[in-house]
Amino acid sequence: xxxxxxxxxxxxxxxxxxxxxxxxxxxxxxxxxxxxxxxxxxxxxxxxxxxxxxxxxxxxxxxxxxxxxxxxxxxxxxxxxxxxxxxxxxxxxxxxxxxxxxxxxxxxxxxxxxxxxxxxxxxxxxxxxxxxxxxxxxxxxxxxxxxxxxxxxxxxxxxxxxxxxxxxxxxxxxxxxxxxxxxxxxxxxxxxxxxxxxxxxxxxxxxxxxxxxxxxxxxxxxxxxxxxxxxxxxxxxxxxxxxxxxxxxxxxxxxxxxxxxxxxxxxxxxxxxxxxxxxxxxxxxxxxxxxxxxxxxxxxxxxxxxxxxxxxxxxxxxxxxxxxxxxxxxxxxxxxxxxxxxxxxxxxxxxxxxxxxxxxxxxxxxxxxxxxxxxxxxxxxxxxxxxxxxxxxxxxxxxxxxxxxxxx
Amino acid sequence: xxxxxxxxxxxxxxxxxxxxxxxxxxxxxxxxxxxxxxxxxxxxxxxxxxxxxxxxxxxxxxxxxxxxxxxxxxxxxxxxxxxxxxxxxxxxxxxxxxxxxxxxxxxxxxxxxxxxxxxxxxxxxxxxxxxxxxxxxxxxxxxxxxxxxxxxxxxxxxxxxxxxxxxxxxxxxxxxxxxxxxxxxxxxxxxxxxxxxxxxxxxxxxxxxxxxxxxxxxxxxxxxxxxxxxxxxxxxxxxxxxxxxxxxxxxxxxxxxxxxxxxxxxxxxxxxxxxxxxxxxxxxxxxxxxxxxxxxxxxxxxxxxxxxxxxxxxxxxxxxxxxxxxxxxxxxxxxxxxxxxxxxxxxxxxxxxxxxxxxxxxxxxxxxxxxxxxxxxxxxxxxxxxxxxxxxxxxxxxxxxxxxxxxx
Numbered sequence: 001x002x003x004x005x006x007x008x009x010x011x012x013x014x015x016x017x018x019x020x021x022x023x024x025x026x027x028x029x030x031x032x033x034x035x036x037x038x039x040x041x042x043x044x045x046x047x048x049x050x051x052x053x054x055x056x057x058x059x060x061x062x063x064x065x066x067x068x069x070x071x072x073x074x075x076x077x078x079x080x081x082x083x084x085x086x087x088x089x090x091x092x093x094x095x096x097x098x099x100x101x102x103x104x105x106x107x108x109x110x111x112x113x114x115x116x117x118x119x120x121x122x123x124x125x126x127x128x129x130x131x132x133x134x135x136x137x138x139x140x141x142x143x144x145x146x147x148x149x150x151x152x153x154x155x156x157x158x159x160x161x162x163x164x165x166x167x168x169x170x171x172x173x174x175x176x177x178x179x180x181x182x183x184x185x186x187x188x189x190x191x192x193x194x195x196x197x198x199x200x201x202x203x204x205x206x207x208x209x210x211x212x213x214x215x216x217x218x219x220x221x222x223x224x225x226x227x228x229x230x231x232x233x234x235x236x237x238x239x240x241x242x243x244x245x246x247x248x249x250x251x252x253x254x255x256x257x258x259x260x261x262x263x264x265x266x267x268x269x270x271x272x273x274x275x276x277x278x279x280x281x282x283x284x285x286x287x288x289x290x291x292x293x294x295x296x297x298x299x300x301x302x303x304x305x306x307x308x309x310x311x312x313x314x315x316x317x318x319x320x321x322x323x324x325x326x327x328x329x330x331x332x333x334x335x336x337x338x339x340x341x342x343x344x345x346x347x348x349x350x351x352x353x354x355x356x357x358x359x360x361x362x363x364x365x366x367x368x369x370x371x372x373x374x375x376x377x378x379x380x381x382x383x384x385x386x387x388x389x390x391x392x393x394x395x396x397x398x399x400x401x402x403x404x405x406x407x408x
Numbered sequence: 409x410x411x412x413x414x415x416x417x418x419x420x421x422x423x424x425x426x427x428x429x430x431x432x433x434x435x436x437x438x439x440x441x442x443x444x445x446x447x448x449x450x451x452x453x454x455x456x457x458x459x460x461x462x463x464x465x466x467x468x469x470x471x472x473x474x475x476x477x478x479x480x481x482x483x484x485x486x487x488x489x490x491x492x493x494x495x496x497x498x499x500x501x502x503x504x505x506x507x508x509x510x511x512x513x514x515x516x517x518x519x520x521x522x523x524x525x526x527x528x529x530x531x532x533x534x535x536x537x538x539x540x541x542x543x544x545x546x547x548x549x550x551x552x553x554x555x556x557x558x559x560x561x562x563x564x565x566x567x568x569x570x571x572x573x574x575x576x577x578x579x580x581x582x583x584x585x586x587x588x589x590x591x592x593x594x595x596x597x598x599x600x601x602x603x604x605x606x607x608x609x610x611x612x613x614x615x616x617x618x619x620x621x622x623x624x625x626x627x628x629x630x631x632x633x634x635x636x637x638x639x640x641x642x643x644x645x646x647x648x649x650x651x652x653x654x655x656x657x658x659x660x661x662x663x664x665x666x667x668x669x670x671x672x673x674x675x676x677x678x679x680x681x682x683x684x685x686x687x688x689x690x691x692x693x694x695x696x697x698x699x700x701x702x703x704x705x706x707x708x709x710x711x712x713x714x715x716x717x718x719x720x721x722x723x724x725x726x727x728x729x730x731x732x733x734x735x736x737x738x739x740x741x742x743x744x745x746x747x748x749x750x751x752x753x754x755x756x757x758x759x760x761x762x763x764x765x766x767x768x769x770x771x772x773x774x775x776x777x778x779x780x781x782x783x784x785x786x787x788x789x790x791x792x793x794x795x796x797x798x799x800x801x802x803x804x805x806x807x808x809x810x811x812x813x814x815x816x
Contacts, residue, residue: 017431040449196520277689388694
């Protein structure tokens with residue numbers, strides 16, 4: 001079934017607010033076996049009629065948000081009625097619901113508010129417990145129109161309406177056709193083309209499997225959609241080819257995988273951050289349950305802080321530079337010594353834009369991980385020549401991935 | 409001029425990530441005198457060609473995001489070339505740029521990665537300093553195609569490209585038509601309706617002034633668009649009514665204002681964070697030049713860390729609870745004592761979802777700021793009952809605003 005979502009609203013096109021409708025519809029419709037094929041955002045007013053006409057001509061289900069309110073640019077209802085040549089009548093029930101709602105706030109029903117009670121013939125009214133404008137459902141008529149849902153724009157009005165009144169109808173419309181399964185794989189440590197190179201050959205010959213890649217700051221996400229047989233075949237290839245790089249199969253990010261692995265082992269980690277400036281501790285403490293796992297962190301941005309907080313000798317820093325394997329090693333050892341935690345992560349690098357050299361260009365970073373039982377830390381050298389925030393994300397993810405490989 | 413934005417990516421339609429492109433384009437294009445008339449999201453793969461054909465037929469400028477990468481579903485380049493019957497050639501320069509980029513990470517150029525160097529005839533290559541896939545610009549040809557920009561999907565690759573290489577071109581395309589001036593005011597410490605109440609009366613009578621409000625996690629942004637006379641009149645009212653709450657007039661966020669104010673005074677700040685888990689230090693170190701200002705930070709997530717790192721007595725924590733005015737005060741004093749910095753910020757609170765009580769519900773936080781010359785710290789109690797990440801943002805912004813008011 002072909003599904004289109006139309007979002008109306010000048011504020012969307014002027015960039016004054018983020019459109020979260022598509023994330024919501026994409027997920028919820030997928031759950032009832034539908035996939036949004038296309039979504040468009042258009043202005044209020046005159047742009048609505050042609051967009052509705054186009055969408056009606058090529059879809060089985062059309063969901064339209066916005067344009068049901070009381071003001072002069074709220075024209076969705078009119079556009080649909082005109083397109084299909086439907087008469088409109090005022091619903092006494094809707095007028096009453098609006099009257100009650102406004103009365104609770106000490107207001108009367110204005111002629112503008114009353115426009116919201118107009119219902120094109122053939123439409124079912126969808127109650128709106130969270131606003132004055134009701135939704136409308138126009139069932140499909142062969143050769144004339146698809147199933148059309150006209151919905152209020154504000155998410156807090158729209159979502160309860162979708163959950164209670166639209167998803168059940170869509171489930172019926174979709175009927176008992178098999179809903180395909182989906183698997184999400186998250187990888188770290190290789191680029192999209194490398195992941196593709198490893199998987200493509202085996203994956204592309206699996207019948208009835210749809211798949212796609214998505215890059216997300218160092219992670220490559222790989223998505224498979226298909227029947228259980230196809231998914232199982234894909235799963236086998238993914239694990240055989242890329243098992244080491246596989247972070248999660250439930251969309252969990254690295255920091256969550258690490259916190260959960262530590263919690264399961266009853267272990268803790270301390271952080272000692274130079275170039276990431278607290279970001280690694282921040283990411284870990286975003287994970288629910290992290291207080292059992294992270295108890296302290298040091299932000300040792302200046303050299304003196306490295307010396308005073310985790311005992312890196314000033315002479316060592318002088319000799320090798322603050323961004324060096326030796327200092328990363330001393331930081332991670334010092335961090336572990338100063339705490340009674342089981343693991344320590346330490347990072348030191350050049351976030352840029354200045355501070356780089358021929359030998360250590362901007363983006364160079366040393367990442368150290370050490371466990372209490374280790375005789376020596378693992379220190380890796382990387383280069384992430386990104387702007388500062390992306391640099392921090394890449395460094396944090398790399399550190400988490402190194403620890404993850406030790407834990408799982 | 410008619411402008412359309414096409415966003416490609418199955419992940420958008422499946423609801424796997426929020427589409428932030430439209431917010432970005434809506435705002436930035438507005439600044440050069442363009443308004444986005446329509447935006448569509450479509451799948452990778454086969455859906456691209458018809459969408460591009462439609463968009464080309466009815467617009468003057470078309471911006472397409474995504475589908476330039478190395479995998480088999482990256483088909484934007486091919487769709488445009490096929491539609492307009494353009495041959496493709498491999499750009500030696502782009503191959504070289506990809507090779508260099510991958511070499512820095514110790515990788516070689518695969519045949520897949522090399523696809524990204526294909527350039528349809530007539531296209532100008534737009535350098536991508538933050539990724540392997542370059543952008544492409546196809547200038548308009550009367551009767552054949554509009555100005556078309558093919559851009560990488562990831563925002564951190566796309567945005568720098570737009571700023572440096574596309575907005576200047578669009579400014580030229582739009583020509584010398586008068587672009588009205590714009591002023592951005594950022595406030596902190598009051599809600600949107602309070603800001604509106606203070607400004608509305610004086611602002612609404614200024615001729616030729618368009619203005620709007622936008623709420624952004626604790627900040628209220630106020631935007632004025634108009635000629636210099638109207639902007640000056642608005643500026644006078646803003647400063648008279650809301651001077652204290654005015655954070656910046658150049659869209660600078662609080663952390664940047666604080667870092668710059670400290671740098672100007674030649675002063676430094678240390679942080680001691682419990683509930684924010686490193687986020688405050690992270691925000692400060694995101695600001696360019698912060699190394700002169702932030703030298704150390706403590707993440708004292710566990711009680712023992714508060715005691716060991718900044719000397720908060722275990723007995724004090726026992727008596728008042730870790731989330732208390734007394735502990736916040738002891739943290740900020742201890743942080744200042746342990747460092748030789750000029751200022752200290754300390755925060756302790758209940759991020760939730762658990763840990764709240766009748767007396768101290770989830771979201772309760774104590775924020776302390778102290779200068780080296782102060783006889784006692786300023787400690788404020790706040791409540792931000794948001795989910796964890798928003799809680800951290802609100803706590804950090806409040807801390808920055810308290811320090812800002814001391815500095816400016």
